[in-house]
Amino acid sequence: MKGLILAGGKGTRLRPLTINTPKPVVPVANSPFLLYQIDLMRSGGIEEIILSLSYQPRKIEDLLKDGSDYGVWIRYAVEGTPLGTGGAFKNAEEQIDSTTVVFNGDVLTSIDLSAVIARHREKGAVATLVLTPVENPSAYGLVETSADGWVQRFVEKPGPDEITCNTINAGIYVLEPSVLNYMPKREPYSFERGLFPTLLEHKEPVLSFVMDSYWIDIGTPRKYLEVHQDILAKKFASPRVSPSALDRAALAAGAMVDEKSIIDQDVTIRNGVRIENSVIGRNCKIDEGAQIIDSVVWSGNTIDADARVTGSIVGKGCYIGRSATLRDGVVLGDKTVVTDYSQL
Secondary structure: EEEEEOOOOOOOHOOOOOOOHHHHHEEEEEEEEEHHHHHHHHHHHOEEEEEOOOHHHHHHHHHHOOOOOOEEEEEEEEOOOHHHHHHHHHHHHHHHOOOEEEEEEEEEEEEOHHHHHHHHHHHHHOOEEEEOOOHHHHHHOOEEEEEOEEEEEOOOOOOOOOOOOOOOEEEEEEOOHHHHHHHHHHHHHHHHHHHHHHHHOOOOEEEEEEOOEEEEEEHHHHHHHHHHHHHHHHOOOOOOOOOOOOOOOHOOOOOOOOOOOOOOOOOOOOOEEEEEOOOEEOOOOOOOEEEEEOOEEOOOOEOOOEEEEEEOOOOOEEEEOOOOEEEOOOOEOOOOOOOOOOOO
């Protein structure tokens, strides 16, 4: 049993955060996102993982190396040009010689992966797709299944009269090596529009597993912020979420940091600072009277006196000037300077 994580995307939906930091290693509660996926692979008994990379691969390889620090063995399959979900799997063909669990590179979930693998084996499927229910099916491509869970067809963004289910592809698959025979070499190819419909056309057994646990695609700023709110609200739990390093006994006079917020190491908090429902990366300096509410602040930032940061994401090494205001929805790329009294 092996794992493959599709980590080659440019993260264009998350820009400007991903200009200098590849999407697979953006910090989630101050830990690189890929580590959550690696932990989930390990929970399913997978210790050999292939990372399919394309965009800024060296930064990811330098961080994770051979995986031994994280209890796994990592190998890399690097694409010269992006090949899509299926093309990336085909590109790693030489390393795939057994049942393989595949993750899309932007999915965070608490699914019981061992249960998915067990069902795949029990039913003798060549492919198992994890599905998740959604409230508004018309915005997604739907996956129709039989009463006993076999995939029947795929419906791309259906109209109101075409909605027959509410389950969508969750970006988690269990695949047998035999599916590689249906995939072209060295060209862009999609699981969703290529491989899976082809398997159905050839009467191959394609199974579904409908999950009822936490799932989110972190690929947009809104969803990235949402996952942090979920972590702080205990809707998603993981050992990878470090407890706050804040020393409350040393907190400056008049400063207030609520119990939910996560503060990393070496953060300076001055008098009168107020931090609520937020995540602060290491080596930040927050000056007198500044307020940070419902926000994610990466490492190495300076937030000057009386600044207001609400519902925002602040990349690495930024400067937020005195009495500046960041309102809901603001996203700052690395090393942004917001001058004194500015309002965004």
